[in-house]
Amino acid sequence: IPEAAPVAAARAGRSRTEDVVLSDTGREGVWELRVDTRHPTLFQRPNDHVPGMLLLEAARQAACLAAGPGGIVPAEASSRFHRYAEFGSPCWISAVILPE
Known part of the structure; x- marks a missing residue:
């Protein structure tokens, strides 16, 4: 169960905090993945990754x-x-805005 606080739901395009899967890292454009294995949609069956x-x-x-x-x-x-994201290891998610 994730310990880091989620970003604000509205900022992440969500209406419910329970559906937010990212937390702030203090680095621009980089967030840490929050893994909540209790989520009914994202974890419909047991996984090893x-x-x-x-x-x-x-x-x-x-x-x-x-x-x-x-x-x-x-x-x-x-x-x-290209590879699995494993439970128990940090997973960093990044995004940048490309010029038009």
């Missing part, structure tokens, strides 16, 4: 956080997973 769906949700929330107030609502993504 962090589920990909949780990582996708973390990326979506990071995009909202990076965009700032009045920012964006991510609707599409392309992703590849």
